[in-house]
Amino acid sequence: MQFDQILQYSLSGLSTGAIYALIGVGFSIIFNATGIINFAQGEFVMLGGMFTLLFLETLKLPLWAAIPCAIVASTVAGLLFERLAIRPLRQATPINLVIITIGGSILIRGLAMLSWGKDTHAIPPFSGDDPIAIAGATILPQHLWILAITVIIVIVNRIYFYHTISGKAMRACAYNRRAAGLVGIDVHRMVLFSFIISSAMGSIAGIIVAPLTMTAYDVGIMLGLKGFCAAIIGGMSSGIATVIGGLLLGVLESLGAGLISSGYKDAIAFIILLLILFIRPQGLFGKAESERV
Amino acid sequence: MLEISRITQIFGGVTALEDVSFAVKKGNITGVIGPNGAGKTTLFNIITGIYTQTSGTVFLEGKDISGLPPEKLARKGLVRTFQNIELFGQMTVRENVMVGMHTKSSCGMLSCALKTPWSVSEEHRIREGAVRWLEFAGITDLADVTSGNLPFGKGRLLEIARALAVEPTIMLMDEPAAGLNSQETLALGLLIKQIRDMGITVVLVEHDMELVMDICDRIVVLNLGRKLAEGTPREIQENTEVIAAYLGEDD
Secondary structure: OHHHHHHHHHHHHHHHHHHHHHHHHHHHHHHHHHOOOOOOHHHHHHHHHHHHHHHHHHOOOOHHHHHHHHHHHHHHHHHHHHHHHHHHHOOOOHHHHHHHHHHHHHHHHHHHHHHHOOOOEOOOOEOEOOOEEEOOEEEOHHHHHHHHHHHHHHHHHHHHHHHOHHHHHHHHHHHOHHHHHHOOOOHHHHHHHHHHHHHHHHHHHHHHHHHHHOEOOOHHHHHHHHHHHHHHHOOOOOOHHHHHHHHHHHHHHHHHHHHOOHHHHHHHHHHHHHHHHHHOOOOOOOOOOOOOO | OEEEEEEEEEEOOEEEEEEEEEEEOOOOEEEEEOOOOOOHHHHHHHHOOOOOOOEEEEEEOOEEOOOOOHHHHHHOOEEEEOOOOOOOOOOEHHHHHHHHHHHHOOOOHHHHHHOOHHHHHHHHHHHHHHHHHHHHHOOHHHOOOEHHHOOHHHHHHHHHHHHHHOOOOEEEEEOOOOOOOHHHHHHHHHHHHHHHHOOOEEEEEOOOHHHHHHHOOEEEEEEOOEEEEEEOHHHHHHOHHHHHHHHOOOO
16 A cells, blocks of 8 residues: 555656756756846746646637647747846846846736736646556556656757757856857857746746646746756756756655645755755755856 | 057056057967066957957957957957966867857757757767867867866867867967966967968967067067057067066166
């Protein structure tokens, strides 16, 4: 009985963890390109779900068309956010910019509340909701969608950052911004790219999780913070470390909620965050003296 | 090629450069020398858009380039190397050079991200091209080493290779021989001459007089923010004012 339960909680934890991973990688990409923590990241997750709903219900598009439209709309929102809120203040210190992102997130949330109301909405699952049995546990098709899409995005990300010249240029900015400028890389454009990529990733996370958890104007706060935890566990790496961080967080949270009490679900995430910050601020896998450029 | 026209730079109450003018001829190696605090690095920082001068103008091929940010200058063919080498420390040697070729890539973010066959061949072409610059700098054997682990002298060569990958028309080098041993300095001198022979104009700030006298076609001497002299290495060596500035006057 106990084993079945653990398996069940772990499986559902993995899919929530995958969502945290996607959001966390979004945090890391922006952090590496700009040195700021974009606390508006969670709002793009929310926008992904809400825009899907808009295209689905108000504009009556089929699901397969509503999803790409929602990703595009959220990405445009990310682009505008960088252009209107971050770029004009480029000379500002990181701490000012971080506060701007908090302000931005409150604004986006407020606008979402005004446009869509305070209700919680559901998005239909991508391929039905007949549970699939796996060794005594059951999962939903949507869980599989989440895991598959996460894996694909992580792979595409990896290829982009390590095997294309544009991705290399972005990494170069993260390592040494001054040298990047000197070889003709337009650092400001790379910052814009980083916002585009992470808002797209955030919105995808928001869309694939919405059929399971429902969506509302304020889901971005919690999801954003959990994604931030994942990024911290991963040492703000935009690669596999943050993905593992997200999965770990998801599984621990789910086990804790299932085996101890569901009331502690969110507390577990933040206890992990605090422990990491106290004991290994460089991330679970980071080298102690590693310097982030 | 490059014309410095009446540059003045004031930091607070300190005049770092005062009314400095000189022109760099195409295809030459021009050395900028002077005692510590003469304003050499300040001048370089102005030319490369890191500082904005108090007054005066910098022209590149007749066009005013004052105040342009480094990435715009690089696209116009002006690159620079630093005294304390600036590499992408967590990337391999080859990747550093590939990033230098970034401006030559026509592949946008979307097609790169989607990995269209065309962008794959682009990446392949750039990878091949990078080898050429590694060969030129003589560091092909280090291609897959993480650049942060390179010894200083090799790092310098990599920085030069990366700058060349931008395909510049003019290259500014800030104390390229600093921190190099005499053998490395000798090799560096040859490399800089080869760069010139490729048709790239070179301007360098350098303290190693032997190197400067050996490779430079023209020399500009700065002292206390002013231009003291300008001429061929021989003229400079015989210039009494220059000797006085370096060795101190007798009285």
